[in-house]
Amino acid sequence: MTHPHDRALPRAVRLAMPMARDVLKEVAKLHGVCIRPIPLRRLDIVTGKSEIIDVPCGAVLDSKCPPCAKRNRQLRMAQCREGWHLDNEPTITPDEPNEEQRWLVEFRADMQARRDAAEEAGDDTTDLDAVLSGLDDEINAAGMRGSVTGSAVPKRTRSTRRRQDAPDLPKRKMTNTTLGRTFTSSDGKTYRPSLFVTLTLPSYGKVRDGVPIDPDTYDYRRAARDALHFSKLVDRFVQNLRRVAGYDVQYFAAVEPQKRLAPHLHMAIRGTLPRAEIKQIAAATYHQVWWPSTDHVRFDGDHLPVWQDGTGYLDPSTGEVLPTWDEALDALDEDAEPLHVLRFGEQVDVQGVLAGTPDADQCIRYLSKYLTKSIGETLDGGKAQREHAARMLDALRYEPCSPACPNWLRYGVQPKNAKAGMAPGRCRSKAHKPEHLGYAGRRVLVSRKWSNKTLAEHKQDRRTWVLEALGQADEPTDPHRYIWRSVPAGDANVPPLAMRLLRSVHERQRWRAHLRELEARAAGQELSAIRGEAA
Ligand SMILES: [Zn+2]
Ligand SMILES: [Zn+2]
Numbered sequence: 442m443t444h445p446h447d448r449a450l451p452r453a454v455r456l457a458m459p460m461a462r463d464v465l466k467e468v469a470k471l472h473g474v475c476i477r478p479i480p481l482r483r484l485d486i487v488t489g490k491s492e493i494i495d496v497p498c499g500a501v502l503d504s505k506c507p508p509c510a511k512r513n514r515q516l517r518m519a520q521c522r523e524g525w526h527l528d529n530e531p532t533i534t535p536d537e538p539n540e541e542q543r544w545l546v547e548f549r550a551d552m553q554a555r556r557d558a559a560e561e562a563g564d565d566t567t568d569l570d571a572v573l574s575g576l577d578d579e580i581n582a583a584g585m586r587g588s589v590t591g592s593a594v595p596k597r598t599r600s601t602r603r604r605q606d607a608p609d610l611p612k613r614k615m616t617n618t619t620l621g622r623t624f625t626s627s628d629g630k631t632y633r634p635s636l637f638v639t640l641t642l643p644s645y646g647k648v649r650d651g652v653p654i655d656p657d658t659y660d661y662r663r664a665a666r667d668a669l670h671f672s673k674l675v676d677r678f679v680q681n682l683r684r685v686a687g688y689d690v691q692y693f694a695a696v697e698p699q700k701r702l703a704p705h706l707h708m709a710i711r712g713t714l715p716r717a718e719i720k721q722i723a724a725a726t727y728h729q730v731w732w733p734s735t736d737h738v739r740f741d742g743d744h745l746p747v748w749q750d751g752t753g754y755l756d757p758s759t760g761e762v763l764p765t766w767d768e769a770l771d772a773l774d775e776d777a778e779p780l781h782v783l784r785f786g787e788q789v790d791v792q793g794v795l796a797g798t799p800d801a802d803q804c805i806r807y808l809s810k811y812l813t814k815s816i817g818e819t820l821d822g823g824k825a826q827r828e829h830a831a832r833m834l835d836a837l838r839y840e841p842c843s844p845a846c847p848n849w850l851r852y853g854v855q856p857k858n859a860k861a862g863m864a865p866g867r868c869r870s871k872a873h874k875p876e877h878l879g880y881a882g883r884r885v886l887v888s889r890k891w892s893n894k895t896l897a898e899h900k901q902d903r904r905t906w907v908l909e910a911l912g913q914a915d916e917p918t919d920p921h922r923y924i925w926r927s928v929p930a931g932d933a934n935v936p937p938l939a940m941r942l943l944r945s946v947h948e949r950q951r952w953r954a955h956l957r958e959l960e961a962r963a964a965g966q967e968l969s970a971i972r973g974e975a976a
Contacts, residue, residue, distance in 0.1 A: 470507050480494070481925050548925060619688065634795055673728045688712065695885055698811060702829060792804070
């Protein structure tokens with residue numbers, strides 16, 4: 442691919458560009474500089490100046506951008522540490538949308554438009570989908586979830602009739618605190634014990650080194666459905682945990698891949714409960730999926746429902762209109778079985794952890810260990826594991842991932858928000874992709890009152906620290922001062938990537954050198970102060 446800029450360059454330089462770009466990516470990684478920066482046009486409405494600014498891509502996966510993934514992991518570790526052993530109730534103030542959040546939302550809208558246009562033109566949208574999902578994570582982290590993904594559609598009354606039964610568990614009176622108990626030792630010292638819990642899914646068949654011993658009897662369908670609905674099982678666990686604990690338990694959890702490619706959960710919990718109770722809660726927790734049945738394949742191969750504008754999907758032979766999603770739900774028999782019931786496996790690990798101990802630090806490292814890897818990134822990459830992943834993907838192919846999944850057409854139901862061009866087996870949602878293997882939810886789950894800060898505020902902390910160290914106070918900027926716009930692909934004002942990377946690395950080096958100089962000067966002052974005292 443040639444960049445418009447490239448054409449203005451001498452042939453020799455032009456030929457050297459791709460090579461220079463690859464070398465520079467390596468250099469950028471060494472310096473912690475984003476290798477896939479997103480150019481944005483920033484218009485300053487005070488000065489009227491417009492310039493192109495590289496914004497880090499913000500990827501959370503190593504495979505996308507190692508420097509951004511590393512930064513994200515460090516931020517998450519800081520966030521986990523901050524809230525785990527709080528000794529004061531966090532004060533939660535709703536965030537005013539700041540400049541960053543505002544442009545994230547605007548930028549997302551632009552990217553969505555570009556993605557839709559690409560799809561219309563039949564182009565590959567993989568990259569744009571990745572950008573969009575990265576942006577969603579950023580926006581969610583910035584606390585703007587409601588305004589972007591929130592829907593005004595009222596909840597179906599039906600769902601209340603199919604309420605999940607409450608499991609049989611002890612129940613304590615609820616107290617209005619998010620802090621756990623403390624203990625005072627005989628020497629008067631106060632201890633604030635907390636928990637580190639690991640929850641796994643059940644066995645689908647014997648495995649060795651993460652690979653089924655007998656693939657033919659391994660329950661791939663169950664594994665697929667468990668992965669698809671895992672986040673809801675986690676929600677249930679938290680509800681039950683709070684009911685039993687009798688206080689507003691806060692947690693910081695990470696969903697990570699097991700070697701057998703199933704998601705599992707590490708959870709730092711503030712406060713403590715008896716180990717046996719945690720195990721009891723895990724054993725009693727389940728989630729029922731009340732979806733239409735998928736036992737009977739109605740449409741397959743060339744025999745697929747056809748779309749009619751204004752009507753929806755029809756049976757190709759009879760012309761009968763297929764039930765809509767809501768109709769299919771209403772038709773569910775009162776005493777029908779749920780499509781799927783999830784439970785945790787027997788393997789529950791509970792560890793008591795004290796604030797500020799090396800144990801706590803180790804748990805935090807453990808908790809964030811695989812955050813930069815996707816669920817599907819096989820841990821050893823061997824042939825047997827690749828085949829295992831392929832079989833898992835196969836099981837997910839026709840499994841509906843959500844009410845809007847085109848796979849519903851296979852079972853004679855119109856997906857929610859059905860539109861033209863849907864076909865079973867061709868759902869574009871993350872859940873069906875090799876890197877997700879069924880689990881398309883968030884990888885980090887943080888309860889609302891975990892700490893006093895959102896991830897965006899942790900980011901802001903770091904920025905303020907650097908600016909202060911450089912002696913440039915972060916003067917408050919008017920949130921309306923800048924207008925951000927995405928830059929069309931191939932915009933001649935965007936220099937070649939190699940050049941932009943080089944610029945960023947250079948900038949990073951300058952900052953580092955400046956910081957080192959400041960540190961040296963501060964150390965020198967301290968030294969002379971000590972000498973002064975000694976004299
Ligand atoms: Zn990046
Ligand atoms: Zn789907």
